[in-house]
Amino acid sequence: MTDVLNTAARPDIAGEPHAIVERPAVMLYTRLRKSPYFWKSRACGAACYSVYNHTYHPRHYGDPVGEYWALLDGVTIWDVGVERQLEISGPDAFDFTNMLVPRDLTKCEVGQCKYVFITAPDGGIVNDPVLLRLEENRFWLSLADSDVGLWTMGLAHAGGWNVHIAEADVAPLQVQGPRSKEVLRDLFGDGVLDVPYYRMREFTVDGMRVVVSRTGYSGEVGYELYLRDASRDAERLWDAVWQAGQPYGMRPIGPCHMRRIEAGMLAYGCDITLDTNPLEVGYDYRWMVDLDQEADFIGKEALTRARSEGISRLMVGVEISGEPLGTYNDGSMIEPFDVYAGSDTPVGRVTSACRSPRLERNIGLAMVPIGLSELGTPLQIHTPSGMREGTVVEKPFIDPRKETPKR
Numbered sequence: 046m047t048d049v050l051n052t053a054a055r056p057d058i059a060g061e062p063h064a065i066v067e068r069p070a071v072m073l074y075t076r077l078r079k080s081p082y083f084w085k086s087r088a089c090g091a092a093c094y095s096v097y098n099h100t101y102h103p104r105h106y107g108d109p110v111g112e113y114w115a116l117l118d119g120v121t122i123w124d125v126g127v128e129r130q131l132e133i134s135g136p137d138a139f140d141f142t143n144m145l146v147p148r149d150l151t152k153c154e155v156g157q158c159k160y161v162f163i164t165a166p167d168g169g170i171v172n173d174p175v176l177l178r179l180e181e182n183r184f185w186l187s188l189a190d191s192d193v194g195l196w197t198m199g200l201a202h203a204g205g206w207n208v209h210i211a212e213a214d215v216a217p218l219q220v221q222g223p224r225s226k227e228v229l230r231d232l233f234g235d236g237v238l239d240v241p242y243y244r245m246r247e248f249t250v251d252g253m254r255v256v257v258s259r260t261g262y263s264g265e266v267g268y269e270l271y272l273r274d275a276s277r278d279a280e281r282l283w284d285a286v287w288q289a290g291q292p293y294g295m296r297p298i299g300p301c302h303m304r305r306i307e308a309g310m311l312a313y314g315c316d317i318t319l320d321t322n323p324l325e326v327g328y329d330y331r332w333m334v335d336l337d338q339e340a341d342f343i344g345k346e347a348l349t350r351a352r353s354e355g356i357s358r359l360m361v362g363v364e365i366s367g368e369p370l371g372t373y374n375d376g377s378m379i380e381p382f383d384v385y386a387g388s389d390t391p392v393g394r395v396t397s398a399c400r401s402p403r404l405e406r407n408i409g410l411a412m413v414p415i416g417l418s419e420l421g422t423p424l425q426i427h428t429p430s431g432m433r434e435g436t437v438v439e440k441p442f443i444d445p446r447k448e449t450p451k452r
Contacts (some may be wrong), residue, residue: 046057046385048169054266058148059381059404062390062414063153069276070167071256074208074267076098076099077099077100077101078099078101079101079350080100080101080102080124080125080126080127080216080279081152081216081272081275081279081280082124082126082182082218082264082280083101083124083126084182084218084280085124085279085280085284085287086103086124086283086297087248087250088247089106089297090106090107090297090398091103091104091106091110091124091299092104092105092106092107093299094362096279097190098127098128098129098188098189098190098191099129099210100127100129102124102125102127102299102300103124103297103299104299104300105298105299105372106298108290108297109287109299109300109303109373110303110372110402112296112298112299113301113303113304113372114402115294115296115400116221116222116263116265116298116301117222117224117265117304117327117403118222118223119222119224119293119294119295119296119416120220120221120222120223120224120225120227120228120290120295120296120299120394121219121220121221121291121295121296121301122218122219122220122283122287122290122295122296122297122300123218123219123220123221123296123298123299123300124218124297124351125189125217125218125219125262125269125300126216126217126218127188128174128188128189128193128216128217129187129188129212129255130185130186130188130212130213130216130217130271131185131186131188131193131194131197131210131213132181132183132185132210132212132213132215132217133183133184133197133208133210134180134183134184134208134209135182135206135207135208135209135389136182136207137182137206137207137235138182138183138184138208139181139182140340140412141200141201141204141206141208141338142176142340144162144200144340144341144342144343145163145197145200145266145342145343146164146176146185146342147161147162147163147323147329147333147334147335147336147342147344147348148162148164148203148333148334148340148343149335149338149340150176151176151338151340152299153176153177153178154178154257155180155181156176156178156179156244156246157178157243157244157245158175158178158244158258158260159175159176159178159243159257159422160173160174160175160176160187160243160333161173161174161175161176161333162197162222162328162333162334163186163193163322163343163349164322164323164343164344165307165319165343165344166344166346166347166349167269167321167322167344167347168323168324168344168347169293169318169319169321169322170313170318170319170321170322170323170391171191171193171321171322172188172189172191172193172313173189173311173313173317174186174187174188174189174193175187175258175269175339177245177256177258178231178272179256181198182301182347183367183435185213185215185271186221187227187269187271187315189314190313190314191314193319194210194212194444197210200211200343201374204335205247213266213273214273214276215256215271215272215273215275216256216271216272217269217270217271217272218269218270218272218283218286219261219263219267220263220267220269220270220290221261221262221263221265221266221267221268221280222263222265222266222267223265223266223295224293225265225266225267225268226238226266228270228286228289228290228293228295229257229377230287231289231292232247232250232286232289233250233255234248234259234314236248236254236259240257240258240259240268241430242258242259242370243257243258243260244258244259245257245258245259245271247405249360250282250285251281251285253273253274253278253282253285254273254274254281254283255270255271255272255273256270256271256296257269257270257271257354257439258271258275259450260307261450262310262363263301263305263308263445263450264304264305264308264310264420264441264443264447264449264450265304265450266449266450266452267448267450268359269309270282270286270306270348272370272420273303287303291330293451294327302372302373302375302396302397302399303372303373303399303400303401304312306325306373306397306398306399306401306408306409306442306444307403307408307441307442307443307444308399308402308412308442308444308447309362309410309440309441309442311326311410312375312397313377314375315396315397316360316410319353321360321412322344322347322351323346323348323357324348324351324352324356324358325358325359325360325412326412327339327359327360329352332358334348334431334449336348336352336415350409351381355403355415356415357415358393358412358413358415358418359412359413359415359418359438360410360411360412360413360441361410361411361412361413361418361438362394362408362409362410362411362434362437362439362440363395363398363408363409363410363411363424363426363432363435363437363438364406364407364408364435364438365395365398365407365408365426365428365433365435366433366434366435367407367428367430367433367434368430369400369407370398370399370400370409371399371400372399373397373398374395374397374398374399374409375397376377379393380393381395381427382394382398382409382411382423382426382428382429383425383426384411384413384425384426384427384435385424385425385427385440386424386425387413387425388418391427392414392417393411393412393413393417393424394411395409395410395411395426395435396409396410396411396412397410398410399436401442401443403443404442404443407444408438410440411424411426411435411436417437419436419437420437420438421436421437421438422437423435424437425434433450
């Protein structure tokens with residue numbers, strides 16, 4: 046994601062609404078939208094914004110390293126209203142949604158969440174949402190940054206599927222960090238502690254209906270709060286969560302890329318795009334891509350062929366020598382982090398990189414030829430400050446079995 050707005054430099058970004066779009070609720074928005082939590086997160090001191098899903102997204106609040114430690118040591122609140130909730134319902138909703146993703150959704154129960162890829166016919170990644178199964182034939186896709194709504198509407202029309210596709214009037218907040226359980230318990234009662242990892246339940250607080258899931262983009266213990274009727278109740282929910290979080294030192298933060306890189310978590314638009322497929326980024330057919338399921342899905346033929354023939358490149362973890370690279374580099378800089386292997390021609394690219402405060406090393410994710418993917422392989426990496434030595438290392442860099450968020 047590219048930083049597009051610094052509120053200190055440009056405080057007024059309101060703009061005039063120019064369109065009304067029919068949804069489950071009528072919503073006003075400009076070409077660049079605001080999250081339902083926009084004014085609350087801005088009042089908390091959001092210092093820099095990105096645009097994500099055509100929506101302003103708080104990147105950080107002025108101190109990304111401090112936010113990192115707050116996530117690890119306490120509890121944090123994130124405005125993630127940019128994650129549009131695409132609702133798919135109707136008689137064909139299960140079969141249609143099962144066609145969209147390579148995971149076998151017969152293994153997804155009502156009340157369960159799944160991290161999924163949405164794939165193109167050539168196996169490329171259209172999006173990587175969290176899927177929530179609310180009913181037998183009702184799903185939410187909590188979207189990363191791409192226009193999946195248009196993709197699914199086109200597929201439904203062309204295929205004659207009996208489904209209804211709309212953006213739900215739902216907006217998530219994330220509450221992440223080791224003290225998030227205490228905050229959620231005070232807010233919703235002891236029952237919220239019974240929600241298992243990657244499961245969800247609906248709760249009510251002060252008349253507001255909230256679907257609470259044990260998910261998040263942090264690699265830490267955390268929850269996502271999917272507020273129904275968000276266009277009406279978003280500011281009230283923010284206030285309720287903020288008040289519940291004060292005894293525990295709650296802090297507002299943006300997406301903590303240092304922590305997600307440590308966890309080996311992918312970001313759409315830099316680590317994964319339409320030009321990458323799930324096998325290349327390390328998600329093979331035994332988990333995220335079920336090529337042996339009976340049902341067909343978009344991209345199945347291409348990914349079956351890729352499994353049979355083998356892939357030519359692979360995403361790996363890298364350590365990068367030298368001075369700190371900063372809190373986040375997303376591969377979209379004017380001088381990209383090209384990877385070399387003893388010649389003047391780049392052979393790959395670092396897609397995400399940062400200085401890990403805990404490891405006190407520069408780490409990143411890189412796409413390299415399969416012949417250079419073995420652990421310990423030396424690389425040369427071009428950075429904005431010059432050429433540096435790199436080494437292929439194991440990822441995730443911290444908590445490789447991902448036990449922390451399951452606690």
